[in-house]
Amino acid sequence: xxxxxxxxxxxxxxxxxxxxxxxxxxxxxxxxxxxxxxxxxxxxxxxxxxxxxxxxxxxxxxxxxxxxxxxxxxxxxxxxxxxxxxxxxxxxxxxxxxxxxxxxxxxxxxxxxxxxxxxxxxxxxxxxxxxxxxxxxxxxxxxxxxxxxxxxxxxxxxxxxxxx
Ligand SMILES: CC(C)(COP(=O)(O)OP(=O)(O)OC[C@H]1O[C@@H](n2cnc3c(N)ncnc32)[C@H](O)[C@@H]1OP(=O)(O)O)[C@@H](O)C(=O)NCCC(=O)NCCS
Numbered sequence: 036x037x038x039x040x041x042x043x044x045x046x047x048x049x050x051x052x053x054x055x056x057x058x059x060x061x062x063x064x065x066x067x068x069x070x071x072x073x074x075x076x077x078x079x080x081x082x083x084x085x086x087x088x089x090x091x092x093x094x095x096x097x098x099x100x101x102x103x104x105x106x107x108x109x110x111x112x113x114x115x116x117x118x119x120x121x122x123x124x125x126x127x128x129x130x131x132x133x134x135x136x137x138x139x140x141x142x143x144x145x146x147x148x149x150x151x152x153x154x155x156x157x158x159x160x161x162x163x164x165x166x167x168x169x170x171x172x173x174x175x176x177x178x179x180x181x182x183x184x185x186x187x188x189x190x191x192x193x194x195x196x197x198x199x
Pocket of ligand 1: 064065118120121122123126127128130131132133134155159160161162164165166168
């Protein structure tokens, strides 16, 4: 089910025909972007969900929209692993990633997940700040996890509160 996260922005699941827009964001966000093929595969996995943040274009014909961010997570047993979150450079620092993270947690709660996990590059200050805002805590380091630059990954987790 799609959710209207705030006026003029909708969070919904990615569809195959969103791929070109998502690839634009991916390529602008990462030095070593995933291939379209990898995204296509994620769309087919039962355990994988890609959420997109969609902005309606008021000046364009009815029904036209623009994807300005996405988040990929896996739900395996009672654990949600956030693989990737990215926002177009011109829409950053406007709360788009916060909305994607919030919606992911809502869905995790709904699915009965008890643990959220992720890895982040040691140097990625914006992402570290974002995850800290959501009360993720660093629990370990995977040395040279990102083989491209040999950068360490910080492993972060968050225990989910059981709904009363
Ligand atoms: C990390 C990223 C997804 C954040 O997206 P965003 O939509 O700009 O983030 P938000 O506006 O929702 O920010 C929420 C909070 O995160 C933190 N934050 C986000 N960007 C930050 C930055 N550049 N510097 C410091 N803190 C930052 C802040 O606490 C911010 O709250 P505030 O703006 O009220 O201070 C975005 O910078 C991005 O796409 N980066 C490239 C891809 C990437 O590195 N992804 C993460 C690795 S998987």
